[in-house]
């Protein structure tokens with residue numbers, strides 16, 4: 001595949017995803033609303049080794065529902081939040097897919113129980129009230145790549 005490329009708003013930080021993302025999901029939880037300032041986030045999970053970034057980022061530790069926490073990374077100039085790393089999923093990063101140059105469609109919607117009421121999701125089969133079972137939802141190929 002051709003690389004997926006993205007950047008922050010000011011363009012000082014650029015990145016490429018060198019292999020197909022493992023999985024892409026939208027999260028409608030309250031934390032994601034806060035951190036995006038919008039109705040949901042779209043995260044593409046990629047292997048850390050496939051994620052190449054240029055430009056300066058800073059990071060901060062934030063809490064997760066599980067209590068394990070995660071590290072969020074921002075452009076030092078414009079402050080755009082580009083990706084994060086969950087402490088429970090070492091070796092992977094969650095890229096904020098809306099910072100890609102081309103849009104990428106979510107394969108699942110999670111925390112739909114907290115979804116804003118004016119957003120309609122036509123494909124109910126990929127909607128999950130809270131979370132899904134990864135073994136049953138991710139493509140087998142992606143499960144094999146994280147082993």
Ligand SMILES: [Zn+2]
Nearest residue numbers: 008010075078
């Ligand atoms: Zn920037």
Ligand SMILES: [Zn+2]
Nearest residue numbers: 027028029032
């Ligand atoms: Zn969320």
